[in-house]
């Protein structure tokens with residue numbers, strides 16, 4: 051990025067950060083919990099986007115990685131008295147390992163078959179939890195000790211939920227920067243090259259196996275950290291078949307709405323997702339399932355109408371406003387009709 | 392009588408314009424050869440005629456406009472197409488391939504037609520219950536032609552029917568095509584690399600270069616044409 | 627080892643496997659015609675099953691209710707292919723996943739929006755009887771389901787092998803371009819494939835639910851995973867494979883639960899293991915052709 055564009059971008063970023071930091075000062079605890087949820091979902095979607103958007107490997111099993119993070123944090127905090135932040139490195143490394151374990155088979159199993167295997171993973175995960183986790187009263191529910199605001203922070207975070215929000219925000223910002231750096235650098239170019247044409251990528255010296263397995267590992271680690279963040283916000287880890295599966299699809303919804311293959315797309319998508327979900331619940335309290343119905347239809351419509359999502363569409367609009375003569379066609383990864391061979 | 396009249400045919404694949412405005416005709420019961428170097432647009436021409444790809448210009452066939460019609464509608468008008476590379480339905484048996492060829496027919500003579508083409512191509516009969524994908528290349532070519540004939544076409548588009556065939560088989564194939572033409576009166580538009588043989592059975596010929604007709608005339612004359620001899624007959 | 631316990635469990639496995647086989651057949655039909663894995667197959671069946679329930683609840687006897695729902699699903703499947711799937715035909719796997727999961731989400735939620743979130747009871751067409759054949763417990767449900775599966779297979783075989791439409795369907799699966807050249811309306815055949823799949827799913831759903839417990843919006847999610855395991859094991863393009871695969875998965879699961887104590891709670895381990903194992907070792911499955919790589 052040229053300096054001419056980097057400066058305003060950094061300016062916008064800092065302004066947004068200030069806004070995000072100010073939110074819990076103004077809004078109450080219900081809203082603050084929502085903000086935290088949106089941030090957690092954004093981190094998971096960032097991870098899925100690295101894998102699916104940038105690397106072209108389709109996963110519908112990220113609900114499982116998310117759940118892995120949630121339970122790891124919950125169990126370490128509840129049974130072993132760990133501090134929340136201390137659990138994060140364990141979650142991240144564990145996520146990397148679990149992701150790599152799935153990434154290796156993915157070297158052979160591709161495309162729709164990979165999607166199927168990951169779907170199986172999302173369906174299997176709650177069973178594993180049922181088998182191995184002994185939660186409250188024999189259920190799969192694990193409640194964590196309440197994370198409270200430390201005394202030195204009472205000036206800006208007098209309420210515990212504010213403090214938890216700031217923890218989530220800090221971690222989310224770190225994860226966003228990590229994702230940003232990965233995508234801008236050599237690794238990002240390798241991810242895209244592999245997505246576009248594996249054979250061509252291999253001929254320019256890219257180690258296919260390493261890139262693809264790393265993408266899976268990193269992506270899973272993001273989802274796992276996101277699971278920890280949500281556990282911090284809600285105070286518990288839980289998994290059932292419907293929920294884990296639903297989560298996996300939710301992440302996909304988020305990146306499709308926000309913009310597949312863009313860094314900020316998942317963040318935008320996550321906020322939209324969480325707030326639309328909440329809004330429909332407020333407005334139509336009698337039909338709690340209205341939002342998944344809407345998101346399901348939106349998922350299909352976006353593919354037809356706005357395949358590069360809101361961020362991609364906005365970029366095209368901006369480009370057209372700047373240079374009215376040259377409209378850029380939508381080019382989200384994977385939306386070009388691939389010729390079946 | 393003119394059966395097929397093509398005027399200013401233009402078209403291609405997306406932004407790639409391959410056909411630059413072709414004009415030619417095929418008379419009822421006539422064999423016409425389309426010659427041209429690799430990539431000249433011969434296959435593209437046949438695809439445009441049978442509705443597999445969109446095109447502009449005008450294509451009149453038996454008094455109706457063909458352009459813009461879908462491939463299945465074109466087939467219904469009595470145009471058979473033996474595609475480049477044979478288009479075998481590999482998982483279907485030989486006989487099923489042939490029956491698919493009669494998909495549009497409502498009459499009761501399908502069985503007798505089957506026998507007829509089996510008599511012409513005895514190898515197909517021997518392998519009638521075998522998956523078509525297990526046939527040799529030449530046998531698949533026979534199958535493709537027989538499948539098109541099962542539809543009782545009035546006009547047959549043939550895209551390199553000799554591809555992959557031994558010279559001796561190719562000669563037999565062209566004799567068969569000439570016989571079919573004489574017996575049934577099927578008009579044929581033949582794209583062929585073996586220009587000598589094709590010109591031998593054709594009445595007229597067109598030469599295609601980068602999407603344009605550059606030469607045309609009676610087949611016998613083109614066989615003597617200096618440029619055609621050099622470029623397509625290798626003399 | 628207790629032989630009659632083994633046989634009882636075996637037959638229970640068959641009873642479950644029959645359902646997996648039916649749904650796997652639907653998956654295979656769609657894979658063969660449109661070349662994609664339909665992740666929404668279970669939810670399509672779920673919606674159809676709710677339609678059956680709605681009809682039955684409204685006073686239609688159970689058998690006509692099922693037949694009506696199957697017919698409606700047939701039409702619905704064709705409409706879905708035309709409206710939702712056709713525009714993304716031959717797109718990348720990502721697009722296929724997005725669209726079918728969009729259907730998954732929408733159908734699952736719409737089912738609950740339309741029919742309510744409470745669990746439903748649905749009558750069974752089969753009598754609630756248990757036969758004792760030499761110590762082996764056999765339910766009328768299992769026997770009935772096997773009979774239905776046999777009927778389905780015969781019907782499909784007749785359609786595919788003995789009708790012109792069936793021949794055309796197979797031709798389209800084998801070579802769409804050549805099919806168009808002989809005058810087959812490929813789009814209509816794809817609609818037919820989806821219509822048949824939706825009808826099969828409706829039948830499977832309407833028959834399985836009484837066997838388990840109540841009908842809820844999550845009834846089909848585990849079944850779908852089992853069905854995918856069956857289809858993978860048999861080969862995604864092989865109807866015969868779907869039937870064999872579905873039955874094997876059902877039996878394998880039933881026996882695992884009975885004899886491998888530690889795995890009892892991990893319900894989906896067997897189907898997941900089968901999916902992963904087959905796709906890693908032999909992607910074409912037991913009966914499929916080896917060109918499955920195309921997706």
Ligand SMILES: Nc1ncnc2c1ncn2[C@@H]1O[C@H](COP(=O)(O)OP(=O)(O)OP(=O)(O)O)[C@@H](O)[C@H]1O
Nearest residue numbers: 404407409427428429430431432433434435436475
């Ligand atoms: N599916 C396609 N997409 C894009 N371009 C194509 C496609 N098929 C053919 N072309 C291009 O169109 C041009 C004409 O191709 P065509 O197949 O008609 O040639 P041809 O005369 O049949 O050649 P040959 O003798 O090699 O069969 C070529 O330049 C080719 O690259």
Ligand SMILES: [Mg+2]
Nearest residue numbers: 433434435475
């Ligand atoms: Mg050609």
